[in-house]
Every structure is written in structure tokens, then in C-alpha cells.
Amino acid sequence: MTRCPIAHCKQHRPDAPAFSSLAYRAFDELIQKFCAPLHSISAPYIAFIPKPTPLHLAFFFAAWRMGKTLYPLSFRLPSIQSRLEKTQAHYIDPDTLPLSTPFVQPDIDDNLLATLIETSSSAKIACHFFKSHRISAQITIEALNLKPDDAYCLSLPLFHISGIALFLRCFTAGARLLFPEEKHLATHISMVPTQLYRLREPLPKLKCLLVGGAPLPKTLPTSYPIYATYGMTECASMAALNTTFLPHIEWKIASDGELFLRGPSLLYKYWDQEPRQSDEWFATRDIAHFDGKLQILGRKDRQFISGGENIQPEEIEKALLDIPHVIEARVEPVPDAEFGMRPIAQIYSEESLSPESIQEKLEETLPRFKIPSNIEVSAKPLKKSKPILESESLVPSPSK
Numbered sequence: 001m002t003r004c005p006i007a008h009c010k011q012h013r014p015d016a017p018a019f020s021s022l023a024y025r026a027f028d029e030l031i032q033k034f035c036a037p038l039h040s041i042s043a044p045y046i047a048f049i050p051k052p053t054p055l056h057l058a059f060f061f062a063a064w065r066m067g068k069t070l071y072p073l074s075f076r077l078p079s080i081q082s083r084l085e086k087t088q089a090h091y092i093d094p095d096t097l098p099l100s101t102p103f104v105q106p107d108i109d110d111n112l113l114a115t116l117i118e119t120s121s122s123a124k125i126a127c128h129f130f131k132s133h134r135i136s137a138q139i140t141i142e143a144l145n146l147k148p149d150d151a152y153c154l155s156l157p158l159f160h161i162s163g164i165a166l167f168l169r170c171f172t173a174g175a176r177l178l179f180p181e182e183k184h185l186a187t188h189i190s191m192v193p194t195q196l197y198r199l200r201e202p203l204p205k206l207k208c209l210l211v212g213g214a215p216l217p218k219t220l221p222t223s224y225p226i227y228a229t230y231g232m233t234e235c236a237s238m239a240a241l242n243t244t245f246l247p248h249i250e251w252k253i254a255s256d257g258e259l260f261l262r263g264p265s266l267l268y269k270y271w272d273q274e275p276r277q278s279d280e281w282f283a284t285r286d287i288a289h290f291d292g293k294l295q296i297l298g299r300k301d302r303q304f305i306s307g308g309e310n311i312q313p314e315e316i317e318k319a320l321l322d323i324p325h326v327i328e329a330r331v332e333p334v335p336d337a338e339f340g341m342r343p344i345a346q347i348y349s350e351e352s353l354s355p356e357s358i359q360e361k362l363e364e365t366l367p368r369f370k371i372p373s374n375i376e377v378s379a380k381p382l383k384k385s386k387p388i389l390e391s392e393s394l395v396p397s398p399s400k
Helices: 005-012 024-039 054-065 081-087 130-143 161-172 180-185 193-198 313-321 355-362
Strands: 017-019 045-048 069-072 113-119 124-129 151-153 176-178 188-191 208-211 226-232 237-241 250-253 258-262 282-290 294-299 304-306 309-311 328-336 340-348 374-378
Touching (some): 005 024, 024 054, 045 054, 045 081, 054 069, 054 161, 113 130, 130 237, 151 180, 161 176, 161 188, 161 237, 176 180, 250 282, 304 328, 309 313, 313 328, 313 340, 313 355, 355 374
Parallel strands (some): 017 176, 045 069, 151 176, 151 188, 188 208, 208 226, 340 374
Antiparallel strands (some): 226 237, 250 258, 258 282, 304 309, 328 340
16 A cells, blocks of 8 residues: 555645645545545446546545546547446546545555556557556656645646646645646646647746647747656656656667567556556557657657647548448548647548538547548549658757
């Protein structure tokens, strides 16, 4: 067992702010009030759609204290029923779960299967032990020089590994978690390049702006203290910072350029697959180069990243082919100043289909970020083409 970071802060810094409106003492009491209702639920897997509120963050820690595996789901999904059936997870809305008399359980089992997190095109679900998240948090706290008096802005979604890793490192450090409307107070903030592209306001207290999830365009503002990161769901967030691998990550590059990783923060397994061995190398499918500095040259497969979201063209192509009268479909990424890359599509149909009607049909099955920004309808079979390979480093040298 390991002490929950909130219980640790309650013991050592009870009146320090966990949030602007809530001290660690009160935050721990809120967690305790969730524990009894969760303890009474027999299902080991709990699915929910997390929101950036103290109540939902308390739900994370209460579930872990009660030995539950959490499956955070995106609010963007058209339907969650198939996911609940696949995992046999019990769905809960934390906002409607009644709070009870505090149930004191300050510890979390380090070997608890803590999270099920969707990765890539949602075709796979990564399973992590709590200790993998804990180790990742402890290492990144040191790498980012995160101190108890600092304030970290929760600027990433809680159904992503990036958002979960963010609040875990913040609370493990005993720092204060801010919400987006408070980001002017932040000393630390994490963003994908799209968010940085849109950032216009000054952040006078900022010491670290962590950017990851996609290649960094050369047009991004350089007036902020940018720290470029490389990571993925499978390694519980960060693997490298500013072109250097973090100390808990081992790496090697195969003869074909593919990057392999291993270390204590790597996933236990994918859902419905056999567990990985603790010393097993993980194939990232990223093509890398290292000459003292890490460069990620592109994907070995066709996956690309748009605004911090992983997109697998085959998933969109399948949705297009499900539309009546679509005979062939091809999806490719094109460069985009705001999102890094955006999907576009070509389809072959012998019927008259408008791009707008196709986009409307896709909205029934796909989240909006996966809907092609441009659709070309051809009355002839499509010609073969090669997928675009990213040439920009995912982890460039930091701007100073």
C-alpha cells in the first residue's frame, strides 16, 4: 500500500490549498465521503465522464482508495454503451452519487489496476497499475521543478492520460490545482500545440509551459518558457523532456528506426490481451533518431495527431464506407497552422453526394475532431497515394 497523495498532504500541510477554494484537509474529507458509496458497489470497473471540478477529482482518489479500476470516458463519444459492454464497467455519474459519512482509508494499493484509458483510435485500451502513475508523477515533479508553493493549471481533459498525469503530479507535489479560468495564476501549465497557438494572454507567474501531443510548428509563440515533451498513454504520459529521456525510461532504436521503450511506468497490458512482461520492450511505432537529442520523425503506421488527438485514418475510412453509395474512401492528413494536421478525405461514389451531407452523416458516429475538414467526391475509382510522414521533430529543442 502507498499513502494517497491527498492524505499525505492533509497530514503534513492540511491548510495548504489543493484548489483556490479548498484546502487539502477539506479535499481529503470530500474524498472520504465518496468512499462508502463506492465501497458498496461490487463492480470492480467504474466508468464515468470526468469533469474538471473538485468533486470529480475527489471521485478519482476515492475510487482508487476503494480498490476500483477507473475507465474515464470522453464526453465527445456518440455512445458509450459498446464500451460498457466490452469492459463490463459500471457507469456512475459522480454528480448524482450521494455523499455519506466519511470513510477513513488513506492508502491506495500500489498494485491496483488503476485505469483503463483509450489510446490511438480507441481500438485499444491501455491498463495501468497505480504504481505506474505514481512513478511517472514523482519523476516529472523533479524534471519540472514542481514545488508545493506552485500552481498547476488543469488545461487538459481528464479522459486523457495527459490530464490524469497532470493532476497526479500536482497533488503529489502538494501544489495547488487551478482551473482554466485561473490560468493567469499558474506557474505550470500543460498544452497541446493547438492550445498554445490560440494563447494570447500574458501569464506573468509562469515558470513552465509543457507542450506535447503533436509536432511543434515553427510559428508558435516563443515568449513563454516552453518545455517540449514526448510521451504516450502507454508510458503513463511523459517519456522525454526537451529531447532527453527521463531517468525511469530505457530506450533503443531498431534497425528500421522504430523507437522501443521500457520502464516502470509502462502499461501492464492492453484490454483483452495478455499481460506484458516487466522487462518487455514496448514498440512505439514512432520512427526516431537520437544523436544526443531525441527526434521523432514520424509514425511507422498511418496514425497522425491533430490538435493533440490521435487519429487513425482507417477508422474514418470505415465510417465513410458505412455511408450508402460510398464505394471507396481514403483519408490522409494535411498540414494545418492551428491543429498541426487535419484529416481530409477522398471518396469514390457513382451517386451524387455532397461533402456537407457526408460530414453530417459522420457526426452520427465520430467525434467532431475526426470529421474530415475537406471531402472530395470522385465519380472514378481513387488512385493510390502514399501517406504523409511527419518530418518535424515531436521534441524539438526548447525555446529560450
